[in-house]
Amino acid sequence: MAHKRRSTLKDVALHAGVSITTVSQVVNNSTGGNIRISQETRDRVWQAVQALGYTPNASARSLRTRKTNLLAVLVPDIANPFYPQLIRGIQDVASENGYDLLVYDADDRPEREKAFVEAILRRQVEGVAMVPFYLGREDFVRITQANIAVAIMTSTPPPMPGVDVLQVDDTQALSAMLDHLISKGHRRIAHLSGVLGTIAGDCRLAGYRRALERAGIPFDESLVCIGNFRAGGVPGLIDQLFAQAKQPPTAIFAANDVMAIATIYDLKRRGLRVPDDIAVCGYDNIPEAGMMIPALTTIDQQMQQEGQMLARLLIERLESKNKLVERAIPLEFRLVIRNST
Amino acid sequence: MAHKRRSTLKDVALHAGVSITTVSQVVNNSTGGNIRISQETRDRVWQAVQALGYTPNASARSLRTRKTNLLAVLVPDIANPFYPQLIRGIQDVASENGYDLLVYDADDRPEREKAFVEAILRRQVEGVAMVPFYLGREDFVRITQANIAVAIMTSTPPPMPGVDVLQVDDTQALSAMLDHLISKGHRRIAHLSGVLGTIAGDCRLAGYRRALERAGIPFDESLVCIGNFRAGGVPGLIDQLFAQAKQPPTAIFAANDVMAIATIYDLKRRGLRVPDDIAVCGYDNIPEAGMMIPALTTIDQQMQQEGQMLARLLIERLESKNKLVERAIPLEFRLVIRNST
DNA sequence: AAATATTGATAAAACGTTACAGCAAAAACG
DNA sequence: CGTTTTTGCTGTAACGTTTTATCAATATTT
Known part of the structure; x- marks a missing residue:
């Protein structure tokens, strides 16, 4: 099966008879300051994009813009039905806002939580949501210093400047x-x-x-x-x-x-x-x-909504360029009395 | 909170008094043909790495090497306890082999499955595992043509050249x-x-x-x-x-x-x-x-093991540079008789 | 008609990394 | 001692984007 080389901006530019810059601006429909492109060329570019099946290269884009559009979530045990719902909530909001989501299951093992930290640093993830079991202050420091937004669900007050928490005060x-x-x-x-x-x-x-x-x-x-x-x-x-x-x-x-x-x-x-x-x-x-x-x-606990909230905290923080003061959102709990008691 | 610029190879090189190339080779402990670096410099480089808290930039690396080290998994409904186990299996094998995992929950909605396809193409994911509900032949074609390894769990025989399946013949x-x-x-x-x-x-x-x-x-x-x-x-x-x-x-x-x-x-x-x-x-x-x-x-169904198998299929295919013929692994089923019947 | 402003497009530099070829110094050889 | 080989390291060119500055060619003003 012959798989073609992915086409790049350059290919599209060649095919459309314009410059790379122009193609880039068209596909991003850049709005910045003094960018004017005639409707005619726009159409020509889009045609070429279609013809070549062009898809932007996320790595290159990230490298240049320093935006990865990646969020990550760490859960202690994905087999506990609690967490899939949380994940779903996070994913909802993430994909609405154009972010993809890396999921890490710690399987209740401290070393896997540590590995999570390494992974997100390598990946230059923009924000992480976690329900940390074993991670401590020093881990959060490393993460925030890498300029990664952090939102956690925990019972202790915000442990760090710049870390938002869903505050479990039960x-x-x-x-x-x-x-x-x-x-x-x-x-x-x-x-x-x-x-x-x-x-x-x-x-x-x-x-x-x-x-x-x-x-x-x-x-x-x-x-x-x-x-x-x-x-x-x-x-x-x-x-x-x-x-x-x-x-x-x-x-x-x-x-x-x-x-x-x-x-x-x-x-x-x-x-x-x-x-x-x-x-x-x-x-x-x-x-x-x-x-x-x-x-x-x-x-x-309304897990799905809490997941959404976590993701929202992250995205707000990202959009504010991490200038926000840390927030602690108290969670709403409800005692549900059924017949096991 | 002043967050420092991430240090790069260049910074490390400067700090250690060697060239960028050398640092790169040390941190990757490159083994290729004629790469010789004295233990002394190696130590000096590692010291600098520690001192500056250097972490490689994954985007740059991916851009250069054309390897993203990313796998993705699509599940129909993450709230169904069946799937978290599958995901855990996939994650086990993925992280063993140095891959990170993107998780997409379709929430049983066809449009989310489509969105998944777009996302993985953008991300240049290397391989995807899926339990597709609504995706069809044409979607698989798009994915394989982008040179992405595909392994799916389904009951139909391998629908495409180059697509591995866990064959559910129940x-x-x-x-x-x-x-x-x-x-x-x-x-x-x-x-x-x-x-x-x-x-x-x-x-x-x-x-x-x-x-x-x-x-x-x-x-x-x-x-x-x-x-x-x-x-x-x-x-x-x-x-x-x-x-x-x-x-x-x-x-x-x-x-x-x-x-x-x-x-x-x-x-x-x-x-x-x-x-x-x-x-x-x-x-x-x-x-x-x-x-x-x-x-x-x-x-x-032994979900966790099946997840591991899916991931293994992907990784084997990747290591073979996608030259493998497609495989159909028949799943083992076991009737478990308990007292509801 | 000359000066100025606007429009539409582009060239070049940078992002951080790895691969390749090359090059000096030291070691081994005759 | 001259030649070859080995050792240890480095410079440069990509990878595919976006951004900044620049530049012609029109259009608008005086």
Whole structure:
């Protein structure tokens, strides 16, 4: 199969009998200062473009203009249904604005997050959206110093000048959830945590402790099991929980819906009824949460819209030439009470 | 926040007191023919690289070498848990081999698939993996003519010279599934289809008909409802199914697991027991399928490995400079019998 | 009719990199 | 010691764009 060399501006110029500059200006329909091109030549150029099937070379263009039109997103675990929705949201806004999107799945491995940083620096990505688990201040510094716009979703306040955040302050939502459980009579509420040392994991555990405290329920360490945000480990966690609990829990708060759903099924397999014998609630409101039986009580995050928001933050920052002061957009949470509690 | 200009080869060269060429050769540790550089200079160069925080400019490099080190993947619906796994597989292999990955979610919209084609041509992506729903022969022609490697997952034989396919021949698997249902005594087996006019949708419907025929069961149109691969529409489909069926079905085969799972929950809500009153089976074996209760009988596709395979096909083709004859790798399917049937 | 302004197009330089050929100095050879 | 070979490095020319300045040829003004 003979594949032709891609045609370049030069080819088009030759074919149309004009200069390279002219072709460039026509295809970009440049509007700058004193650029005048007759309709006649414009047509001739477009004809040539069609005839040769010309497509601009993005690398050359980027090299010259210092614009790559690339955004990137880093997610901790693309297999968690939470993140595809976030990605979709980002992609929506990105492609509306002429950006393409690089997606990196860290697969929960710190070294992959580091690799992400290297990759975006190499690629001269213009902006990155992330849900960082392991990256720290020094990584953000490297990124922003390379003049890359950054928007992250996290619970800590803007960690850096020039970094926008979707601020996950779920204190209130977690309190509401715990209050709900308490109002149903629960006092021994267990927590299956996410990975400790990660932002989301630490944050949810802290929120759980805070909410308990506020409700006047003493924190009981034997009711906490350290998980990893994934479904696979859940049966083991439940074993551990029942083994170590001084008194068995009457409710379980899992760090995310994926774990909560796995918990419900596991409890069912053990012959326990949810919510009659034990209540379960999660966090994220992934689509499965509303569908299953019993439907899962959880905290809604509106992932797709948050993705759109992340992308918008980036694009605004880019259009402002990164002169914007950093912003922290508080996220809206909603306790969704269903019949798993 | 003053962001410094990125340092370039030139800066490094100056700092190390050597020529640009030398720096380039060191950082690429070029191995070509007669390139000799003393260890001493190598060290000096690396020091300078460290000192200045030099990162190669990917655009410039691509422009010069005609290698973008970019792959792209197109999926029909990233919210379907099937695809994130595929993406993860692709990403695994891609990053192992030094490629970055552009991800496009078509959101089931034909125009987004078209937009994908434009984007990859602009970007000079080196290879694309796709699960095309709406793209046709002429689109593939455009892509291959631009000398982009293509690997697709589809049920039709290789549609183009130079296009590799993961060949979904599920005739056998579907037969096995239907045989299984029949052996359980089912004769009225309904089908909730995917979108017709899409490759996967048509294929699964055809496979269903073929398998029925082979089993000697007459095809009953009133047992088929046209769905869209998503969970949302399922309750309506079930309504429709029960309304239009001449005789109510005793089993339902959904075109994918997402629909099958939604079906099971919907039936439960109607007070029907699965599998006692009605059996349900799906297709894909997404993680949720094995977890739920009743666990779903389905056809396993090993998505992550298939993703890896797609990426490998691409990379092999790239390394062969696209001189490879097109390949069709038959996929392995496995009927996974669980207790929804 | 001379001076000035406008229109339409272009040549040349730069963006940061890699490939190729070349060249001096040192080493090896006769 | 003269010649050849090897070693270590460098200059230059692309790659395909966009940008800036410039320049003829008209058109408009005085």
